[in-house]
Amino acid sequence: MLTLFRDRSEAGRMLAVHLRSAGAEAGAVVLALPRGGVPVGYEVAIALGAELDVLPVRKLGVPGERELAMGAIAEGGALYVDHGTMHIARVTQAQFEAVHAEEQIELARRATLYRGDTAPAKVEGRVAIVVDDGMATGSSMQAAVRALRKQQPARVIVGLPVAPLGAEADFSGIVDAFVCVSNPPNFYSVGQYYEDFGETTDDEVRELLARARARHA
Numbered sequence: 001m002l003t004l005f006r007d008r009s010e011a012g013r014m015l016a017v018h019l020r021s022a023g024a025e026a027g028a029v030v031l032a033l034p035r036g037g038v039p040v041g042y043e044v045a046i047a048l049g050a051e052l053d054v055l056p057v058r059k060l061g062v063p064g065e066r067e068l069a070m071g072a073i074a075e076g077g078a079l080y081v082d083h084g085t086m087h088i089a090r091v092t093q094a095q096f097e098a099v100h101a102e103e104q105i106e107l108a109r110r111a112t113l114y115r116g117d118t119a120p121a122k123v124e125g126r127v128a129i130v131v132d133d134g135m136a137t138g139s140s141m142q143a144a145v146r147a148l149r150k151q152q153p154a155r156v157i158v159g160l161p162v163a164p165l166g167a168e169a170d171f172s173g174i175v176d177a178f179v180c181v182s183n184p185p186n187f188y189s190v191g192q193y194y195e196d197f198g199e200t201t202d203d204e205v206r207e208l209l210a211r212a213r214a215r216h217a
Contacts, residue, residue, distance in 0.1 A: 004162060004182050007196040008036060008133050011161035012043025014181050019129065019159050022179045024048055028127040028157075031055040031148070033140055034114060035200040037132035040161060042208045044131055045216075052212035053121035054205070055130060055147065056111045057140045058103040060096070062089045069139040070096065073103055075111055075120075078147035080139055114205050118213070128153040133197075134190030135163040138170050145174055162193045 005011040028050045032041025038054065045052035060071040062085065070091055071081040079100075086096065128151075130144050141158060148156050155176040164187035168178040184193070191197040 003195055004184075004193040005195070007194060008039035008161075008200070009043055011133060011181070011194070012040035012131075013047065015040060015131070015159050015161050015179070016044045016047035018179050018181055019044060019157070020048065022157065022177050024050075024127065024129055024157060024159075024179075028129050029053060029121045029123060030129045030131055031121070031123075031144070033057050033130070033132040033144055034110065035202065035205050036134075038205045038208050039200060040133050041131040042212055044129065044159060045212055048129075050129070051121055051216050052209065054111075054114050054209065055144050056107050056114070057144050057147075058107045058110075059140055060099050060103055062086075062091055063095050063099065065089070069137045070099075072139040072143035073100065073107060074140075074143040074147035075107060076147040076150055078143045078150065080142040080146060082137070082139055110202075113202060114209060116206075118209075123148060123151040123153045125152070125154050127155045127157065129157045129159050131159045133161060134193065135160050135167060136187070136190055138163075138167060142170070145171065149174070162190060163187075 030041045030045040030050045030052045032038045034054045057074045059069045062068040062070050070085045157177040158175050160180045162182050163180050165183045
């Protein structure tokens, strides 16, 4: 098995180098997909001298196989639907709507949990860098990009430590740049490319956001 990163922090530092080469600006805002994307985004924000915030996203899992994504939602009302997966898994519209409603509640809960009374970062007119710890199906990132476009950023850059070979093509025309440290063949899961892929906790997310705010104040 090919291991690319020791942990998410190292992945973030490596990603920052690639983003800087791609023209990411110090005035950018880094929007991390919680929870695993936050340690990556923190290192990117530190390296670029950028603001850090979260962009809450929830995967819509197939009933009975919740790890299999049939779509995703993001803060701001964005929705991405994988109609192919819904068809193959024989998911009815009623089942989809039930999962959608459940995840909307969880999305709102997490946004409040992570930010507290802090207002979301202003995105309009700025370079927005959407970061995660990796990408498999791309559903969550698709929803995140759709949410961002509604906020009228100057540019949208997707930043990832690892994604399947050819993943960039799925974002052609909807992002301004797709920056990925590695696109290995025979991709199975994001975790296989990390030595330490332990779960990021809610407390860790809040702590990293608070530290980033203090540095950027």
